[in-house]
Amino acid sequence: MTLHSYIRIPDGLWAGFTQLGxxxxxxxxKAKMPLTVITDSEVTTEQYIAIWRAFSDIMGDKEDGMLMLPQVIETTQYPPPVLAAYHARDYRDALNRMARYKKMCPPENIRIVEEGRQCTIEINWQNTDQPIPLVLIGTLLVFLLELGRRGTGLPIKATSVEFTHSMNHVQVLENYFGCPIQVGAERNRLILDRRELDHPFVSYNDELLKILTPVLDETLKKHRRSNSLKEIVKWILERSLTKEKLDLQDVAGELGMSERTLQRRLTGEQTSFKELVRDVRHKQAREYLADPSLDLKEVAFLLGYKDQSSFYRAFRFWEGNTPLKWRAEHKMKQLK
Structure with a gap:
């Protein structure tokens, strides 16, 4: 469900799990999900986090898990956005491509700030109130450094790495990153010497980038146009109208966020849950009434109304007309 903010799990992640046994x-x-997820590879934010939590529980040693996974996934298994980063001109170009195209695959967000002699890469999570497993945070930070090492062919080291979580085996991570690890920090960040970003990639492939970049940019545009929270909620509501009660709590749960967060974000998009329910019912009412095979009792049921009179009152408010008269007028327009 890419269009509606579901997360597509790349085949390389499943392959990486297999390579780790x-x-x-x-x-x-372990995540208590149907096996069809493996073939569909499209999950909600909540399910995505559950998969990483399950992987963490199975691995046991979280520090080893976050180090091993990025290193066993082969470059041939990278999804197109990551492939574009791997074949970038230099490390800076690669990181910027990762940050740009990551917006097509929530919930992680990558923020890059170059200032003075440092480049700070910060990871944060959007659209969820779920606690993020340490192994997921670590895997992302490890991958961003691994990308630089693979692309340049150089043993690039970080100057500092920060985790909001605490952990038991900091030394194993310090050996990999080549720098001190700070735990219990305010943010999850990878800090590099800015000069490292100037290193050219030996994997640079201009011809491939000319093919991938326009496609990815167009996909990103479509994602931005269609992926507002307002449209996502409407999509969910359209598939839930037959419920007698359209519950904010249920929709928030499906999106992996609290009711309060959902309400706040909808307010930010100049709408409310109540308005969206009304708009979806209005739109669907017109579609159902245009179908002469549906009687008015069925239409009321499909829209989630307990009785026809409630549907009649709502429809008169929307259209200034009764459902019967609207249907008759619509039919006449179709015959002309």
Whole structure:
């Protein structure tokens, strides 16, 4: 469900689990999800986090898990956005491409700030109130450094790495990053010497980038146009209208966020849950009434009304007309 902010899990992640001796089926079962997720590879934010939590539980050693996974996934298994980063001109170009195209695949957001002699790469999460597993945070930070090492062919080291979580085996991470690790920090960040970003990528492929970049940019544009929270909620509501009660709590749960967060974000988009329910019912009412095979009792039921009189009152408010008269007038227009 890419259009509606579901997350597509790349095949390379399942392959990476397998290379670590963990089957995709084992991870999905541990996450209490249907096995069809493996073939569909499209999940909600809540399910995505559950998969990483399950992987963490199976691995046991979180520090080893976050180090091993980015290193066992082969470059041939990278999804197109990551492939574009791997074949970028230099490390700076690669990181900027990662930050840009990550917006097509929520919930992680990558923020890059170059200031003075440092480049700070910060990871944060959007559209969820779920606690983020340490192994997911670490895997992302490790991957961003691994990308630079693979692309340049150089043993690039970080100057500092910060985690909001606490952990038991900091030394194993310090050995990989080549710098001190700070735990219990305010943010999850990878800090590099800015000069490292100037290193050219030996994997640079201009011809491939000319093919990938326009496609990814167009996909990103479509994602931005269609991926507002307002449209996502309307999409969910359209599939839930037959419920007698359209519950804010249910929709918030499906999106992996609290009711309060959902209300706040909808207010930010100049709308409310109540308005969206009304708009969706109005739109669907017109579509159902245009179908002569549906009687008015069925239409009321499909829109989630307990009785026809409630539907009649709502429709008169929307259209200034009764459903019967609207249907008759619509039919006459169709015949002309």
């Amino acid at each position: 963990i089957s995709a089926q084992e991870v999905v079962r």
